[in-house]
Amino acid sequence: MCRSRHPNCLQCVRDPYCGWDKDLNLCKPYVRGLLQDVTRATKNVCFNRERKKSLEVHWGQSVHLSCPIRQCQQEVLGLGPVEWYHYKQDKGKYQIMPQKKTYIHSSDLGLVIMSISEDQIGQYYCIVDGTKLFSYNITIASKSCNSPSQYEYKKIYSDWCNEFEKYKTTMKLWQRNQVKCQNPHPNDVTYHADPPNL
Numbered sequence: 001m002c003r004s005r006h007p008n009c010l011q012c013v014r015d016p017y018c019g020w021d022k023d024l025n026l027c028k029p030y031v032r033g034l035l036q037d038v039t040r041a042t043k044n045v046c047f048n049r050e051r052k053k054s055l056e057v058h059w060g061q062s063v064h065l066s067c068p069i070r071q072c073q074q075e076v077l078g079l080g081p082v083e084w085y086h087y088k089q090d091k092g093k094y095q096i097m098p099q100k101k102t103y104i105h106s107s108d109l110g111l112v113i114m115s116i117s118e119d120q121i122g123q124y125y126c127i128v129d130g131t132k133l134f135s136y137n138i139t140i141a142s143k144s145c146n147s148p149s150q151y152e153y154k155k156i157y158s159d160w161c162n163e164f165e166k167y168k169t170t171m172k173l174w175q176r177n178q179v180k181c182q183n184p185h186p187n188d189v190t191y192h193a194d195p196p197n198l
Contacts, residue, residue: 002027007068008133010044013037014077022049049095050125050132054143057116065136066110074109082109082131088122096124116140 002018009020012027019034026145037045067082096103104112113120122137
């Protein structure tokens with residue numbers, strides 16, 4: 001019951017009937033040796049206990065990152081708001097604020113990253129009351145998935161136009177052949193009904 005009710009350490013340690021198994025990263029019915037902090041006396045009890053996931057995405061793809069916390073439990077346990085952070089080596093760690101074309105906070109307390117590019121790769125953290133609940137490492141699938149250069153774009157577009165022209169020519173030829181097949185050929189032999197009996 002604890003496992004299905006509390007998908008993260010922070011919620012789990014505040015439930016008097018549950019405790020966090022730091023080896024398995026799971027919430028279990030409380031027994032001695034599990035992490036628990038019902039009175040909130042131990043600072044950073046869940047430090048470095050977040051779940052982690054690596055995502056390999058394609059350039060331009062949109063991704064939904066979920067945070068393992070339910071809004072109703074957040075209120076019952078008196079937890080603060082969910083905050084999302086992004087860490088990239090060249091920029092450091094910063095809080096993500098909603099932006100229509102880049103980041104959208106979802107109704108399930110998650111984060112949607114719109115049209116991923118090089119700027120959006122890196123670490124993403126779902127944080128509540130200063131504790132990481134989930135960590136995502138986002139990378140772009142391969143170098144070939146980077147935004148094409150202007151030269152590459154023009155070449156691909158030109159190749160596509162040539163293929164389309166071939167298609168149109170082939171389609172016209174096919175249509176002419178269809179018309180020919182519908183008209184009888186002068187050498188075609190036509191059969192009539194059986195001759196009358198004499």
